[in-house]
Amino acid sequence: MEAPNWTKEELIAYTLLYAAHSDFKEDNKERNVIISKVDMQTFQKIHDEFSKDNDFQSIQKILASVEKHNYSKDALEQMLADIKGLFFADGDFDIREHSMLLFLKRILK
Secondary structure, three states: OOOOOOOHHHHHHHHHHHHHHHHOOOOHHHHHHHHHHOOHHHHHHHHHHHHHOOHHHHHHHHHHHHHHOOOOHHHHHHHHHHHHHHHHOOOOOOHHHHHHHHHHHHHHO
16 A cells, blocks of 8 residues: 555544544544644544545555654654553543554554
């Protein structure tokens, strides 16, 4: 799969949206965390794209875009910290979110 032509902000928005859906819902607190990282226009554009993708497409897009932007180890650690913060936004870090965090750590490193 060819890497999407995303900016780093769009990649962050997409990755956070993917993570937010690990428990099959996206609540307002999680949405607010994502919007705090990117502007509303970027969020809406990426949300529309994310809504059309399946799980496999999402993973492929994230990996291709991380590679395209040549993320450093520190940048990946920051992205994972942002994801963890997202999971705590609703006050409930459940087993699905924990599993998603471990999965993303494994594939992004």
